[in-house]
Amino acid sequence: MMQLVDLEKAFQAKIDQEIKIEPKDWMPDAYRKTNIRQISQHAHSEVIGMLPEGNWISRAPSLKRKAILIAKVQDEAGHGLYLYSAAETLGMSREQMTEDLLSGKAKYSSIFNYPTLTWADMGAIGWLVDGAAILNQVMLCRTSYGPYARANVRICKEESFHQRQGFETLMVLSQGTPEQKAMCQDAINRWWWPALMMFGPTDSESTNSDTSIKWKIKRKTNDELRQQFVDMAVQQVKVLGMTLPDPDLKWNEERQHYDFGEINWTEFWNVVKGNGPCNKQRLDAKKKAHEEGAWVRAAAVAHAQKKAARTTQKVA
């Protein structure tokens, strides 16, 4: 029988050779645990992430915009489902994940605890929030756990459409009336810093990065991805004819990157700990939807049981 230390060595060798880890493969408990943690947080983010945009479906400025927004919000629900399924392959039940979310035990992305005050926020979320999410998820298409990597491939295909629709929404506003231009700039101002926080704490404060990089769950650090995002956004905002709300943004010839200002980490941790502007509202909405959806889950189970019983009868 193989010793634990040999199993661990064989596991790391597989990771080093870029062989995906699949559900039935041996894996260290900590690898299983941290994947469950990250994948379930990611799933919760997609699902809670529907709420700020869902807020604008009934107020979209045209039928076309409404149809696009509905499709986008539905996509986010789908992403949540792919991810919950990926986490289930590691032995975590969907019920447990939901319970952990509703009790406040499980985290979801800080970004979804900010309010959506104007229609321009739909553009800013698409451009900045989906934009930040894509950078992260493109990296996660190559994550070492097979089901999570494959879920991210599907997610990224849809997410790139989300980013473009957001940018296009802002593009229209940025070429509109003075009020529309001001609304566009205001949304960028409010979403910029929270979008930078999405990448997580700075590398020196990131508790999970070292092991996640060793196991190729993450391929880039939080600060590397954040820098990539800043460099990209600085160019894109010029196309909009708008500005980013950071007086310290400046090209650094030596680093070949843009320097940027200090992130308000006190605000970040405050939001992560549940004290952001909309944390309570988001969880209350999710709890209400869960309670009101109980009959749908019961009906789905009853239908599945009936179908299974019929199949068994036919076989007999």
Ligand code: FAQ
């Ligand atoms: N918010 O040690 P690290 C989307 C926590 S999807 C809240 O660096 P890690 C789609 C972290 O969990 C957006 N908590 O952690 C969409 C950890 O606590 P723990 C979500 C955060 O895991 C668009 C602690 O801080 N994407 O937007 C945050 O190595 C539009 C220490 O941090 C994903 O979830 C945060 N921002 O790196 C939907 C992608 N950052 O768990 C609708 C997958 C960190 O030890 C509309 N996740 N924390 O108690 C990841 O890539 C990673 O988990 C990171 C964090 C990069 C988010």
